[in-house]
Amino acid sequence: MKKKDWLKILIFAVIITGLTVGASFFLHVPEARDTVGMYGFYLEAENSIDVILIGPSPVYTDFYSPQAYEEQGFTSYGVSTGGMSGAMYPSAVREALQTQDPELFVVDLSGFCDIDQKDSAAVRRWIDSIPKSENRTQSIEELVSDEEKDSYRIPFTKYHSKWGRLKGCWKALADKADQKKRGYSVTKNFCAYTDICEAEIIEEVYDFSEEGFAALEQFLSFLKQEGIENVLFVRFPRRNEIIDGETYSKGIDLIRSENYEILDYCSNTYNGHKNDLSLDINKDFYDAEHVNIFGAEKLTRDLAAYISSCLQAPKEERNPVAGWEEAAAQNRLVFERAKELTQKRVNQGLYTQRDFLNQP
Amino acid sequence: MTFTSFSFLIFMAATLVVYYVCPKKFRWIILLLASGTFYGIVCLKYMPFLIFTILTTFFAAIGEEKIQDKRSAELKSHKEDWSSEEKKKYKQTTKIQKRLLLAAPIVLNFGILFVLKGYLQMALPNAGISAFLTSIHILLPLGISFYTFQSMGYLVDVYRGKTKAEHNPAKFALFVSFFPQIIQGPIAIYDDLAKQLYDGHDLEFENIKFGFQLILWGLIKKMVIADRAAPILNEILANKAEYGGFATLCAVLIYALQLYADFSGGIDIARGVAQMLGITMAENFRRPYFAKSLAEYWRRWHITLGAWLKNYLFYPIAMSNGFFKLGKKAKKVFGSYIGKELPGCIATLITFLVIGIWHGANWKYVGFGIWNGGILFISTLLKPVFLKMNEKLHIREKSFGWRLWQMLRTFLLVLGGYVFDIADGLGDVFSMLKNTTAGAVTDLANGTAKAFLGSFRQMLMNLGMDGKDLVLIITGLIVMIVVSIIQEKSQKSLRGMIDQKTKWLEWVLMVAATMAVIILGVYGPGIKPGEFVYMQF
Incomplete structure (x- = not known):
């Protein structure tokens, strides 16, 4: 073979490598919402977040951090991806602690309800939304089955199939570029689903699965081991009439025995805030497990006030944080857009700044 | 691996x-x-x-x-x-x-x-x-x-x-x-x-390049088309009673595509790897669905197996003393044409029985052999009758329309043979043949076919696919047809033709094909690297 031929092969290999790397970067979107939501977390200045919320979707649909900042003056961020289960909570806490030193962790109890604590789709949404790090490697070891580990190490083997969902990939890329340019996330991992639930109210048993209870035990021992004492366990509101399951009650006792606080939006027992919140089941819910923007506004107000009371520094003494002022300033626009679409029953998921500000 | x-x-x-x-x-x-x-x-x-x-x-x-x-x-x-x-x-x-x-x-x-x-x-x-x-x-x-x-x-x-x-x-x-x-x-x-x-x-650079191109083409056929079509086929076949006759007909058509893309794709990869090592391996497919008769189809499909059976089975039978005597006797009773063709026809039938049996220990494969061998047997013996009919009907045998009809007719016969392949057993073959013909017509008339097409999107979603996958399969099919038409017309390798014409186009196509395999190929976690259909035989 001539030198010219070797050169051709080399150029070809370089082009293919370049295109594959580019495609890998573009298509690496486990779920556009989770990707952009978690991307913003890494843009926050080190040790600037006062409160970290951990858990599955209610964390990002029910609690709106910029509103909490505006009303109570503390910064918060949901380290959360869709379907996150209790087994993933240690990984999420470790991830948060890599860049932040929060005063309080707020943990959603619903993560302990899942039977499959290592559901592969949920694990993928979490692990593939965080950058490469020691924690990511450890999380893969803890949460991923042996057959799937390779695909986490070479994520393109999984995400090449996203070619059919280019719109989501493009949306994620554009929003990440927006966030990067701005230097912070406006929505802080918040997502508003714009619809109102009209389903019939039924009785629903809220219970931890056996696997979830085991995950709770592990999580509590993890917190002890890490010396994390300031943790608030929250049961986010449900639309149905909730009956406490046996394992759930056992879990609550366990949490209380470890001296952690519990805030319950599903009942008025324990530290029950259901009545305080007074959500309207005909207006404030998106579905049985998530509130819509109207419900989020109410819940954020109540939960933020409660969190604020748990923090050491009073509201007046907290200094303004760069980026948060601007995010909070856009609050009204975000609410207006989400409320307008919700009232019109346009069923959408708003989670990027462009979504909220109705930009193309 | x-x-x-x-x-x-x-x-x-x-x-x-x-x-x-x-x-x-x-x-x-x-x-x-x-x-x-x-x-x-x-x-x-x-x-x-x-x-x-x-x-x-x-x-x-x-x-x-x-x-x-x-x-x-x-x-x-x-x-x-x-x-x-x-x-x-x-x-x-x-x-x-x-x-x-x-x-x-x-x-x-x-x-x-x-x-x-x-x-x-x-x-x-x-x-x-x-x-x-x-x-x-x-x-x-x-x-x-x-x-x-x-x-x-x-x-x-x-x-x-x-x-x-x-x-x-x-x-x-x-x-x-x-x-x-x-x-x-x-x-x-x-x-x-x-x-x-x-x-x-x-x-040699040419060997590396052409071999690589052949591998790419094989991978596209296998990973982009065949492996994408396979779950749809399996879903319909597993629930064919529920989906009805029209859906089963669709399944047979999908099988025709999947089998060809899978088998010829695998052979292209094998030949491409060999070519990169400087070794030229025999061609195994020559656009079989363009065949104008079943005999021609079998000369274009799995060519090397056909050649093997011809050399080591068909000829030894057809040229044996017994068959020679049989020919002589037949000549006396039925005339010179039958006398000449009968030994070959029987040898063909035996050969196809062997091909059928080779596919697996199931009576449906015996049926497959009889279907193919039987059609060849009858069509060869009745050839003079068909020729006379054509003459009387003033059919111009070289006209495009007639040749197209011949291709379509052959393809339908091939599809009939495929039913034996995908049926659960010999008993199922007959109900499938009925379903894919009369059943499909009934479905079209009573709206079941429309309902099936309407539910197709949902079926794709259940399989973790969507309309884009279907578009991709159809696009792949169109590309395969276009490539086959060009090859059929020129009787040349497309790779050689592109190489001679425009150098840059060749490289653009190679980059595009490589990226098509990397991005559009069916692989990844939860997906077993596609086994080839013919591996089981």
């Missing part, structure tokens, strides 16, 4: 590097080591079967040659002192020896195939053979059909004196186990392949 796995890519690249780095005279050893490693990785526990075939064939061929040489020498030395009677007697004795030596490995090797493919179980259902094999964890060794056919072909060629026996067992082992072809062919003839394997080849 199948052809579409990442590990095969690494394996292939490593083999190429070591092959070309090694001195020329040792390159065949690299190929042998690579082939052994490949087979060992894929199915180490079945290696003894492969070694058995290699050894029995190797020694039998040497034996055949020795008998032949001895016979020639004896006849030469006794040329003057032996009477013609003595010579004849001696020839007869050696002929029997040769035949016995030929028969022994054939019986042994095909016997193994016979037992492992389940025919013995089929013949003696109460003997518990399958249960015994399962209990000792013996299934079907990978590529057993292909390497058995290839080595037996070699042995027959040595027996016939057409080929010299190979005296180096390692070299012969390479011929039998050459890794690109061992999984599903193409089945090579010793004289065509062996020398290429044993001679070290120079590293």
